Amino acid sequence: MKHQDYMKIALEEARQALSEGEVPVGAVIIKDGVILARAHNRKEAQHDPTAHAELLAIQQACRQQKDWRLDGCTLYVTLEPCAMCASAMTQARLSTLVYGTLDEERGAVESRGRLLADNLYNHVMEVYGGFCEEEAKNLLEVFFKSIRDRCNQVSLAD
Amino acid sequence: MKHQDYMKIALEEARQALSEGEVPVGAVIIKDGVILARAHNRKEAQHDPTAHAELLAIQQACRQQKDWRLDGCTLYVTLEPCAMCASAMTQARLSTLVYGTLDEERGAVESRGRLLADNLYNHVMEVYGGFCEEEAKNLLEVFFKSIRDRCNQVSLAD
Numbered sequence: 001m002k003h004q005d006y007m008k009i010a011l012e013e014a015r016q017a018l019s020e021g022e023v024p025v026g027a028v029i030i031k032d033g034v035i036l037a038r039a040h041n042r043k044e045a046q047h048d049p050t051a052h053a054e055l056l057a058i059q060q061a062c063r064q065q066k067d068w069r070l071d072g073c074t075l076y077v078t079l080e081p082c083a084m085c086a087s088a089m090t091q092a093r094l095s096t097l098v099y100g101t102l103d104e105e106r107g108a109v110e111s112r113g114r115l116l117a118d119n120l121y122n123h124v125m126e127v128y129g130g131f132c133e134e135e136a137k138n139l140l141e142v143f144f145k146s147i148r149d150r151c152n153q154v155s156l157a158d
Numbered sequence: 159m160k161h162q163d164y165m166k167i168a169l170e171e172a173r174q175a176l177s178e179g180e181v182p183v184g185a186v187i188i189k190d191g192v193i194l195a196r197a198h199n200r201k202e203a204q205h206d207p208t209a210h211a212e213l214l215a216i217q218q219a220c221r222q223q224k225d226w227r228l229d230g231c232t233l234y235v236t237l238e239p240c241a242m243c244a245s246a247m248t249q250a251r252l253s254t255l256v257y258g259t260l261d262e263e264r265g266a267v268e269s270r271g272r273l274l275a276d277n278l279y280n281h282v283m284e285v286y287g288g289f290c291e292e293e294a295k296n297l298l299e300v301f302f303k304s305i306r307d308r309c310n311q312v313s314l315a316d
Contacts, residue, residue, distance in 0.1 A: 048217055049226040049250040050208070059206055068207040083245035083273060087266070091242065092207040106279060108245070115241060121264060 003076070003098050006030055007132040010076045010100070013040040013053065014139050020045060024139040027053035027077040029061040029070065029094075036073065037061035053077060054085035058092050070094045078136035080107035080129065086115045089125065096126040100136030161234070161256050164188055165290040168234045168258070171198040171211065172297050178203060182297040185211035185235040187219040187228065187252075194231065195219040211235060212243035216250050228252045236294035238265035238287065244273045247283065254284040258294030 006028055013026025017040035029037040037060035042051040054077050062068050074096040075089060080103040087108075089097060097116070099109065108115040109127060116125055164186055171184025175198035187195040195218035200209040212235050220226050232254040233247060238261040245266075247255060255274070257267065266273040267285060274283055 043226055047220050047224050047226050049220065049228075050213055050217060050246050055208055059208060062205050062207065066205050068201055068205050070207075082249070084242050084249065087241035087245065088208050091240070 001033065003128065003131050006035075006074070006076045007078070007098065007100060009035070009038060010053075010078050011132060011135055011139070013038055014078045014136065017041045017053070018139055018143055024143050025053045025077065025079045027057040027075060029057050029073050029075050031061075031070075031073045036064050050084065052082065052085050054081055055088055058088055058094075062092070068092060074098060076131075078132070079103050079140070080109050080111060082106045083108035083113060083115055087121075090116065090121045090123045093123055094125055096128070098128045098131055100129075100131055101133045101140070102129070159191065161286065161289050164193075164232075164234045165236070165256065165258060167193070167196060168211075168236050169290060169293055169297070171196055172236045172294065175199045175211070176297055176301055182301050183211045183235065183237045185215040185233060187215050187231050187233050189219075189228075189231045194222050208242065210240065210243050212239055213246055216246055216252075220250070226250065232256060234289075236290070237261050237298070238267050238269060240264045241266035241271060241273055245279075248274065248279045248281045251281055252283060254286070256286045256289050258287075258289055259291045259298070260287070 010026040010028045014024040018024035022041045022044055025041045027039055037057040039053050039056035041053045070092040073094050075094050076098045078100040080099050102111050104111045116127055168184040168186045172182040176182035180199045180202055183199045185197055195215040197211050197214035199211045219228055228250040231252050233252050234256045236258040238257050260269050262269045274285055
C-alpha cells in the first residue's frame, strides 16, 4: 500500500469524527505494512482537550506494542499536527509523519511553527505534507459550515 | 493555601513517581482552592509517551468537570513543561501555570522554547517559575543518579 492508501483510512476516521459532531480529523499508525492504530478526534465526546486523533492513535499503538517507543512507525493524519501532537510524536520516536492539509491557525509543523525542524528532542522524523489535501480540507469545510449555519439559525430565532 | 503549599502536593506526587521508578514529576490542578486533580508521571508503567504528570492531571480534571475547558484553573508542576504539555495547557484554556525547576533539555516555556509566550492558540496564561525549585531538582538528581549507578553496576558485571 502507498501513502495515499493509508491516508484514505485516516480520511475514513475523519468522516467518523464528522458524523459524531467532532472536528473531522483522523489518524492511522503503520509499522511494516500493518495497521497498529486508527483513531479520530473525540475532544467533545470525551470532554478532553488532549483527545486529538494523533494522541489517541499514539496511545493505542503503544498499548498494542506494550512499548512507548514507536521506532519504525509512520503516522498518517489528515490535518497538520498542533504543537501538542507534534511534540508527542517526537517523544514516541515515530520515524515518519505524513499529513494532509495545512492548519493555518494551529499547525506546528509548517504553518505557525516548525517544531519538528527545531529538533527539540534530538529526534529526527521524516515529514511529508499535502497527501489527499483536498479531501481532508473539504471535510473540515463541511464541519465549519454546519457550525456557522447552526449559529445563524440560533440568532434568527432570537 | 499559597503557591508553595500546592507545590508541596505536586512534590508528593513526584516522590510517588520516584518510588515507582519513573522520572519524578508531579502535578496538581486547583480551582477556587479545591484540588480537581493530582497526578505523576507514569510513562514507563503505562507504556505511554504521553503519560506525563501534566497531561494526566488535565485529563483527570476534565473528567471531574465534564468539560474540556479549564478556565479559572491553576496547574502546579514540579518541572518546566515540555512542548506537548505546554500546548495541552493552552488548549485546555488553563488560567495559570506555576512550575518548579527548569528543564534545560526539553522545557518549552523558558529553556528550549517559549511556547506560551508565542500565544500560538490565542490564549494568554499567567506563568510563574521557580517555586520549590531545589526540592524538585533534588528529586530528579536522585533519580538520574540511581540510573547511572545501575548502568555502572551492569558494566562492572560484564
